[in-house]
Amino acid sequence: MLFTELPLTDSLLEGLDAMNFKETTPIQEQAIPILLKKKDVIACAQTGTGKTAAFLLPLLNNLQTDDHDQNKVNAIIMAPTRELAQQIDQMMEGFSYYTPFSSVAVYGGNDGEAWDVQKKGLLNGADVVISTPGRLLSHINLYNIDFSGVKYFILDEADRMLDMGFYDDIMKIVKLLPKDRQTVMFSATMPPKIQQMAKTILRNPEEITISVAKPPESIIQSSYICYESQKMEILKLLFKNKKPHKVILFSGKKQKVKEIAKTLQKMDLSVGEMHSDLDQSQREHVMREFKNERIDILVATDIVSRGIDIDDITLVINFDVPYDVEDYVHRIGRTARAGDSGMAITFVSPEDQHLFEKIEQFLQKKIYRIPVPSELGETPEYNPEEFRKQKGTKRNSSKRRSSTKPGGNDKREKVEKSARSGNKQRKGYKNRTIKGSKEESVNNVTKENENLKNDLSNKENSNNNQNRKRNNRNNRKRKPVQENTQQNFNPAQGKVKSNKQDSNDTTPAKSTNKRLVKKKDLNRSDISAAETGNKGVSAEVKSGKGKDTGSRKMKAVAKKQDSAKVKNESVKQQEKTAKKKWWSWWPFGSK
Structure with a gap:
């Protein structure tokens, strides 16, 4: 369908022609005629289907054909993000170029000058306000906007706003709006939350569903x-x-x-x-x-x-x-x-x-x-x-699964009831056993005191035994130490000689010399054995033994290398064919 076939004003058709809008999309073809009749609409359409023009064009057309207060806000369009609010405002400027209507985009994340511009637009009564929920509420709290003249309320990307947690903010704004208004909801999906909100804020809405959920084949x-x-x-x-x-x-x-x-x-x-x-x-x-x-x-x-x-x-x-x-x-x-x-x-x-x-x-x-x-x-x-x-095992380990068997949940409820009754019985049992527990605690205290006395007596006995042992050791240390020497009597000198080595003598003892000699002999024997082993190995090499085993190993290694080369070549060929398939439809040119 062409836009010229729709009952739109000449000024809007001029704006569409200037923006090169010729044919309508499916959502525009279905939604615009219904919205021109000022009926409430809930539409399910994906992004990129032209839904912005589907609600802006009938809005501007109704503002142009009906009486309205030029000094008050006449329409409010809610968007979930600043970027979407800006885009709607830009489309609004294009469509309303040949009309006398004004609009203001109200969103957060900007400086004080932008706040002042938004405030002036709201106080002066812009015809259309395009806003995010949070920033509009802040202006409402400061009494910067008057809702008495609002006749049109549009929610774009309603499912997105609910996902972002704006449900309460939207409902606060809806309560401030006049009841005699046209309400329009556009959403990409229709979850239960959207359907519930539609029942509360819409009156006998017309439902429009465009089944373009799948991406285009292009x-x-x-x-x-x-x-x-x-x-x-x-x-x-x-x-x-x-x-x-x-x-x-x-x-x-x-x-x-x-x-x-x-x-x-x-x-x-x-x-x-x-x-x-x-x-x-x-x-x-x-x-x-x-x-x-x-x-x-x-x-x-x-x-x-x-x-x-x-x-x-x-x-x-x-x-x-x-x-x-x-x-x-x-x-x-x-x-x-x-x-x-x-x-x-x-x-x-x-x-x-x-x-x-x-x-x-x-x-x-x-x-x-x-x-x-x-x-x-x-x-x-x-x-x-x-x-x-x-992932399922991780969830089951952290959360209790509900029973999928018939009667499983009923059994769980019975168990929980019995546990509750058991808790009540335990309370009575505790009251009965308080007296007995007190008597037992007194007996336990007396037993503990007797055990402490026995422990103290045992510690004293052990300390006495330790003191005795220390005294015996000290007495042993005080006795003179006798030198263990072999004494020889010399009748000529009448003196006793000891076999102990003189402290001034620096010559080592004979026994230590014998040990050193043994170690040297061992080292020489090891070296000679290693030399004889090497000679045996060299002799085998000279005689030609082991040539057969070496050649076999070399042949096996060569075969493995050949097979690996063949595999690598096949893998490279597969990669080349895959790259040809991939790069053949790569949209960019080389650097």
């Missing part, structure tokens, strides 16, 4: 089955001799985003990072540089995966597997937009194989496995069931 999806330690090396090889152009790399952790950005910057690549640690001015600068092609690679968390409209994205890399299938669709949906082709690569570690299996089941096809280069070592096998069992 996206070439592929994967690497690798270990966590191999991911960074694969990245280096991907961009080693290639010049990237408009690449988005997603990671679920901001610390990992910082590490990846530093690694790629060391390779002299123009890299920007996007995560929650950046303030609003830094985020805007990074997005501006990326859109203007001054940055080739954008490393980001899932903050960019939803609602950010950037054209000509050639490659999306998932450094880790998203937890939800919807997040995977949102991530790779950044490429191949508006009918263009693109490519998506996912790094799958063993811990994420069960998540990747869910994605393949959802897509109903097997995603191509790119072979990991052999120089990076061995890769894990793709076996999601094994890793799922390992």
Whole structure:
């Protein structure tokens, strides 16, 4: 369907023509006619389907055709992130270029000047306010906004806002709005929380579901089955001799985003990072540089995966597997937009194989496995069931599983009831046994006193015995020591000679000389034995013995080397064919 076929005002059609909007998307074709009738709508549509124009165009058309207070806020659009609020505001400026309506984007993370601009826009009564929940509440608390003229309330990416914990903030804002209004909810998924909130804030809504959950076929999806330690090396090889152009790399952790950005910057690549640690001015600068092609690679968390409209994205890399299938669709949906082709690569570690299996089941096809280069070592096998069992055992060890057998939970309840009754009986038993326990404690005290007395007497006896032993030792030391010498009587001199060696004599004793001689003889015998052994070995070599065994060993080694060469050649051929398949659809040129 063409936009000219819709009942839109001429000024809106002029703006659409200036922005080169010709044909409607499925969500626009279904939602715009219903919203023009001012009915409440809950729509399930993925990002990149044109849902922003689906609610902005009928909003501007109704503001232009109906009476409204020009000095008050007439419409509020809620968005989960600053980036999405900015994008909606930019689309608003384009569509309303030929209309007299004004808008203001209200979000946090900026300086005082931006706060003043937002405050002036709210106090002066901007027609449309595009805001995040938290910043709008802060302005409400300061009485900077009047809700009495609000006729339209739109929630974009409602499921995302609930995931980020904005449910209470949204309900506080809804209570302040007039009851006579049109409420619109757009969501990529429809979990029970969204359905419950829709029942509370919508009145007889029209439901619109666009079944475009699967990514377009123009996206070439592929994967690497690798270990966590191999991911960074694969990245280096991907961009080693290639010049990237408009690449988005997603990671679920901001610390990992910082590490990846530093690694790629060391390779002299123009890299920007996007995560929650950046303030609003830094985020805007990074997005501006990326859109203007001054940055080739954008490393980001899932903050960019939803609602950010950037054209000509050639490659999306998932450094880790998203937890939800919807997040995977949102991530790779950044490429191949508006009918263009693109490519998506996912790094799958063993811990994420069960998540990747869910994605393949959802897509109903097997995603191509790119072979990991052999120089990076061995890769894990793709076996999601094994890793799922390992995770299941860990969960069972930490948490109590509910019984899956029939009547299992009833049995557990009976056991718990009996335990409670047993506790009551134990309380009565304790009261009965207090008296007996007191008497037993008195008897125990008397027994302990008797034992202490016996221990003291035993210690005294042992001390006396030790003192006696010490006295005996001292008496032995005081006795004169007799020299054990052989005495010879010389009748000529009438003196006794001892066989003890004179202290002035420096000549060694004969016994020690004998021992030294024996050691020298032993050393000489060992040396002679070794010499005779070497002579025997050399004689065998000269005689030609052992030649047959050596030649056989050499032949065996040569055979092994030949077989290894053949294997290496076959592996190289396989790698070449794999590289041809891979590099044939690589979108970048060489550096």
